[in-house]
Amino acid sequence: MNAKSIIFLIFSISLFVLLSYDRLHQWDEVHYLYEAAFVPESEYDAFLTAKYGHLLLMKSFISLTGTGLSGLFCLDLIYALMMLSFVFVSNRLLKELLDRKNDAVCAATILMFLPLTLYLSFKTLSEVPALLLGALSILSFHLGLKEEHRHRALFYISCSGILLFFATVCRSDVSIMFFSFVLALTAIYGNEFGFKKLFSSLAAVCIIFSLLLFILIVLLDIDILSYYFSDAHRSAQYYQSVPGRLFQTGLEGALFCLLLIPSMLSYREKRFKFALIWFISASIPVWIVSNHIETRFLYHNLIPLSILIFIGFSMVFGKMSEVVADKKTAEIGIATIFAAILIGNVFFAGPLWTELDEHAYTSLFEEMDALYDDKIILIPYAFVDYSFLRFSFPDEEIFNVQSIEGTEEEYGGDYLGDIGSLEQFNETTVLYISWRSQRDHLLFKDEEYGTYNYSWITRDPQIELTKVLEEGDIRRIRYEVYSIRIT
Numbered sequence: 001m002n003a004k005s006i007i008f009l010i011f012s013i014s015l016f017v018l019l020s021y022d023r024l025h026q027w028d029e030v031h032y033l034y035e036a037a038f039v040p041e042s043e044y045d046a047f048l049t050a051k052y053g054h055l056l057l058m059k060s061f062i063s064l065t066g067t068g069l070s071g072l073f074c075l076d077l078i079y080a081l082m083m084l085s086f087v088f089v090s091n092r093l094l095k096e097l098l099d100r101k102n103d104a105v106c107a108a109t110i111l112m113f114l115p116l117t118l119y120l121s122f123k124t125l126s127e128v129p130a131l132l133l134g135a136l137s138i139l140s141f142h143l144g145l146k147e148e149h150r151h152r153a154l155f156y157i158s159c160s161g162i163l164l165f166f167a168t169v170c171r172s173d174v175s176i177m178f179f180s181f182v183l184a185l186t187a188i189y190g191n192e193f194g195f196k197k198l199f200s201s202l203a204a205v206c207i208i209f210s211l212l213l214f215i216l217i218v219l220l221d222i223d224i225l226s227y228y229f230s231d232a233h234r235s236a237q238y239y240q241s242v243p244g245r246l247f248q249t250g251l252e253g254a255l256f257c258l259l260l261i262p263s264m265l266s267y268r269e270k271r272f273k274f275a276l277i278w279f280i281s282a283s284i285p286v287w288i289v290s291n292h293i294e295t296r297f298l299y300h301n302l303i304p305l306s307i308l309i310f311i312g313f314s315m316v317f318g319k320m321s322e323v324v325a326d327k328k329t330a331e332i333g334i335a336t337i338f339a340a341i342l343i344g345n346v347f348f349a350g351p352l353w354t355e356l357d358e359h360a361y362t363s364l365f366e367e368m369d370a371l372y373d374d375k376i377i378l379i380p381y382a383f384v385d386y387s388f389l390r391f392s393f394p395d396e397e398i399f400n401v402q403s404i405e406g407t408e409e410e411y412g413g414d415y416l417g418d419i420g421s422l423e424q425f426n427e428t429t430v431l432y433i434s435w436r437s438q439r440d441h442l443l444f445k446d447e448e449y450g451t452y453n454y455s456w457i458t459r460d461p462q463i464e465l466t467k468v469l470e471e472g473d474i475r476r477i478r479y480e481v482y483s484i485r486i487t
Contacts, residue, residue, distance in 0.1 A: 013084065016112055019342070020080065020121035022349075023358040024476075026296070027384045029125050030356055033072070034387035037062050046227040053169030054126035067394045069362065076122040082132050083121040087112045089135040090303050096142050097307070098271060106313065111306035115345050116252045116295055119352050127299045130174040133167035135303070138181050144201055145193045157201050161208030168209075169216065172224045175209075176285050177300040184278035184304070188270050240292035249283070251295045253305055254348040255341045259312030262319075266311050275311070278304035294353045313338075355384050357479075358392070360472035364479050365393060367469055368431065375429040378416065378484070380455035385435070401432075403456045419460050419486065430484040432457055432465060437477045462487055 035048055036058035048055060058075070065074040091108035098104050111117060120128055137160045144156030167174045182202055190198055216222050240248075250257055266272040282301035290297060316337065320330045368375065376397040379386040386400045399414045416422065422430060434453045457463055469481035 012109060012112060016084070016118070016121070017080070019113070019346075020083075020118040021076075022122070024354040025356040025358060025384075025388065026123060026125060026353055027355045029123050030385075030388040030391070031383050032058060032124060032126070033075075033391045037067055037391055046223065049222060049224055050172045050227040051126040051170060052222055052224050053166060054129055054171060057129055057170070058124060067391050069358075069392050072358070072392055075124050079124050079128045080121045082128045083117060084112075086128075086132045086135050087117070089132065089139055090306075093135060093139045093142065093303070094307070096139070096146070097274070103310065103314075107306050107310035110256065110309050110313070111302060113342055114252065114256060114302060114306060114309075115254045115348060115352065116299065116302060119349075120296065120299070125296065126171040127296055130167050130171035131177075131299055131302070133163050133170060134174045134177040134300075137161075137163035137167060137178055138303075141178070141182070141201065141205060142185075145198065153201075154204075157204045158208060161205040162212070164205065164209050165212040165216075168213070169224060172227075173285075174300070176282055180278055180282035180300065183281050184274050187277050188274040245287065245293045248293045248295050249298060251348055251352060252298050252302075253309060254345040256309050256345070258341075259309045259316065261312065262315040263308050263312035265315055269311070271307065272311055275304040275307035279308060296353070355477065356388055357472050357477050358388075360477065360479055361389070361392070364433075364469060364471040364481065365396070367471070368481065371468075372429045372431070375431055376425055378430065378432045378455075378457060380432070380434055380453040380457065385433070401455045401457050403454060418456065419462055422484070422486065431468070432482045432484055433479055434482070435472075435477055435479050436474060438474045457484070 032051070032055060035044070036055050041052075041056070041059075044052070044055070061075055061078055062071065065071040065078075087108055090111055091104055094104035094107045095101060098107060120131070140156050140163060141160035144153045144160060147153035147156055164175060164178050167178075182198075185193075186195070186198055213224075216224065253260075263272065279301045282304065283298060286293060286297050286300070313334065317330065317334045320333050321327065368377075376399060377389070378399050378401045379389060380402050382400045382402040386398065386402070389396070389398050399416045401416050403417075432455075434455075458465065464485045464487050465482040466485070467480055468483050470478055472478040
């Protein structure tokens, strides 16, 4: 690697970290934190066993990092390194798939800066280890197909099956990523590898993968698949309109998706056909199974999307080279286009699904600590806010007061269910934290969410709430602190 390549690598990683470290968290993410830190594996329900490997991985990391904001930062950093590793593994795979080394580097750079890649970085979501292990499985499978030495080929294919199993244990829908790749490879490059070798290699992967799943599910009684086929999965997701689903799908690449238009001019090229089949076959299952789509659900198609966008970039660069005689000027022009897309994509960050602002919460707790020496904190949203605060502020006295549809329902942790349970804190300042947000982008214009949230606290006539603090931007999320007085 020459000096120019090293400088480019350092610059790319630095920009990646700068753009992706936003301290915003998705709702599942912080629930995983709580479950991994405080709940034994034997108590996991179907939703959690579908990400069993991810939670075990988190448990092992937490045993090293501990809880608190410092522990959270270390965990986020580990998961960001996983995303970078996914990009580097993808770069190695792209070298196998694309004609030239520079093509692979360009496609991998696009992959690194896709909005979904940046979104997943610094988030402890199950998609992150699944992506890394899934990409390793695909790379190993491809190397096994290319390998002429029988024993080395068998080694690569066996590794592919084992890696696919571990990826599936982290997130049980990740096999879509692998099998959509094999489908595209068979359709476009089947003759080059030989259908006999391709199908025998796939059969070997499936046998190893199925055997390991059998051991896990039947012999060890760890069910990682039933959640995705359960009524609970579908009922937990509201129905989303087709425009809403298209909008979330488009956010995966945002302005980069404009480059899919010139890529269509290469429709006769094998690499375009391969990437298109891979992209479509990786996307369709998500559209069929899910009642609604969050952009992160489409993580299976990140690599083929980056290939399609790269092809579009190549077409634009080729046209610029024809118009502009000086190659340096053309390179500056394409770099300017890339930079403009990155800057423009910042404005599409709002609709990506996040529901917790770590920075705002940290500032809020600093303000509360300055005002109150002795306090307890009541949280009306157990799945997200309570989980996050218990993990990030372990020294604070935090209680869950969530209730749904007028019925007090315990969601785990330290639960207070009625006004009588507050009597033990008569000599202590009792603070209630709720949140509010104002969606102001395209499909959610002027829709406001969150009024005191989900708690019996706001409905009890004997409780008087007085706002004492607020923190955060209502255009994303604003936290409001109320003091409680029992009348």
